[in-house]
Amino acid sequence: MNILIKQATVLLPDGTVKETDIAIEDDLIAKVGTIAPDWHIDREINATNKLVTPGLVNTHTHASMTLLRSYADDMQLMDWLQNKIWPIEAKMRKNDIYWGAMLAIAEMIKTGTTTFADMYADMEKVGEAVAETGIRAVLSRGLIGSAPNGNKALEENKELFQTYHNRADGRITVMFGPHAPYTCPPDYIKKVVKEAQSLGAEIHMHLSETIGEVENCVKEYQKSPIALMEELGLFDCGVLAAHCVHVSDEDILIMKKHDVRVAHNPGSNMKLASGIAPITKMLDAGICVGLGTDGASSNNNLDLLEELRLTTLLHKVNQYDPLAIPAAKGIQLATEYGAKAVGLPKVGKIEKGYKADLTLFDMSGTKWCPRHDIVSLLAYSANSSSVDTVLINGKIVLDKGILVTMDEERVMYEANRCAMNLLK
Template sequence: MNTLIKDVLAVLPDGSTKKTNIAIENDKISAVGDVPADFTADNIIDGKNKLAVPGFVNTHTHVSMTLLRSYADDMKLMDWLENKIWPIEAKMKKDDIYWGAMLGIAEMIKTGTTTFADMYGDMEKVAEAVEETGIRAILSRGMIGVAPNGQDALQENCTLFEEYNNAADGRITVMFGPHAPYTCPPKFLKQVMEKAQKYNAEIHIHLAETKGEVDDCIKQYGMTPMALMEDVGIFDLGVLAAHCVHLTDEDIAIMKKHNVRVAHNPGSNLKLASGIAPVGKLLEAGVCVGLGTDGTSSNNNLDMLEEINLAALIHKVQRLDPLMVPAAEALKMGTAYGAKAVGLSDIGELKSGMKADITLVNMQGTQWTPCYDAVSLLVYSANASMVDTVLVNGKILLEKGKLTTIDEEKVIFEVNKSAKKLTGRALLNE
């Protein structure tokens, strides 16, 4: 199946834009620019007045938590977890996990995201949803080492790897998901590492999210979480580290040395009042920083364009420097850097040889007028409802704003049913 995106304004790997054509052969981009003479398109997408960007890469979420969106907001972290989130999570069944994942994936495709990295329980249900919907995902079984089911969770992560790594035409990658140093002591982490090494799998973990966590770690181990992780040796496996808000300069040096890749979640870090990650310093040190939404309970959406916008805004004021994280850099954090962060070398840029994971944004209307700089407008002015078309592996998942692989009405119906059953509360838009 060959597809041609014709006369589109494309964001090139260097951040510049060019009116051009994108030729797609099966699941790959075969050309950006001059279309090969022997290329015949089975399908032509009119790119007029559209901006083509690499599909957004959401480097950190808990997609099934989309079920809990707006259930509890504006609360203190432990009050929120202990009295609201955990009691409901304890009641979730496999079907709830599946429909939560379907809702989150529907939202991500509609808002231009083509890849997401997830950590949760019952991940085979998330894998099923990924397989069915056509999105790309990096899945890990969230493991709490100190919980009674720690060993079962580790075994489930192994099973997930065996059954789903490289499945769905290569769209699924499986990582190991020890939750965090404060829930997974070194002994458990070593067990995780042993299994991950056996499968040659990487690690997805929360690190240094709150000041309290860092203080506790220093009290308990005499080291920051980052130094503790280096000591345990987990960075040798390849690590995607979520949050990384509270870091010393030594922490940043450790991260650079071991190529720790960051999933920066600006929306969640602001909403939970965790802090502002030192992204300026990380980028200057050459650390790879991608962007994530975190779960919808702490965001409350999976809209990567909002995270890109926040990344471009908050680090300017943190350093009182308007040149920090310009629009094109923020967009790279949401695309090319995100791809590196989740360990994929064949997505994240629009160029020949890459997988055809592409998002087209409608550039018409007041927020795009006048249009001197399309990347600036995408990052600072547009919103995700302007996403028009989304392709993953060369297959169209969104066409003129409509999902092609998901029955959105059915998903919303099933999610509402699950949500009411779990919480016993009525919904306001039914």
């Protein structure tokens, strides 16, 4: 199908904006610029007064935790996990995972996200939801090696890879998901690495999220979590590392050496009081950093535009430097860098040959006036209520604020029903 996005204000790869057209052929951007008059058009989108950006990329979340939104708040991380989250997660069944994922996908599409990286249990149900809704996803089965089902979960991750990797028109890719060093002993990590390498899969893992995690790792293994994972060969697989809040200069050198990509989750890190990840040091070292929301039980939303704004503001005040993360850099982290972080080479830019994953923002509202600097307005002024239309893989999934591939009312009903049943 050929789609013409006409008279748009387009965010270009160099961070500037230009009024032009975008031609889409099937799942790819065919041209950015004046389109030949004889080019066949199946559908035209009038994008006058619309800003078109690459779709936002959520590099780290736990989609089905939408069922636990507002369930357990204002707690320390380990208290939150051990006494509230893990006990209720043990009651979750496949139907809960499916509807929790559907609710998450609805929220992400409506807030401009076109790709997400997910880690949880029963991931085949998330795969079903992704296939049905048209979103792009990087899925991994959360693995807790210290749990009685650790080996079974590893087998499930293998099956997930074999069933879903590069499926749904190539929208789904699969990684392995060891949870964290404190839940996955070294021998288990070695098993994960072996299985991932046998399939050519990469790894998505929480690393160095809290001070306590790092201190306990050093006490037990005489190494930081980053150094320990290097010793165990984890970084030989290609790694998306979530959080990386408490990393030393030596850790950053190791991460750069192995091309570890980072999912920065400012909202979750702030809410759980985990700390502030030194992402400007990482960026200066040449490490790829994308943005993530984490799960809706620790954020409590999946609005990546909000994470973009938090990122630009948080690092300014933390470093007493208004230039720490400028608006254009923040947008780059949310799009191009995010796509690289989750391992997708032709996603995240509005450029010929890239996937047609696009978000259209309606600039008619007061928050977009006056327009001295549209890039600045997107980062500092706009919010996700401006999201008008979303295309993923060349298909329209949100049309003027209406979900095309989902029954939003039913999704909310079923998700709420599942959440309430978990409390019984």
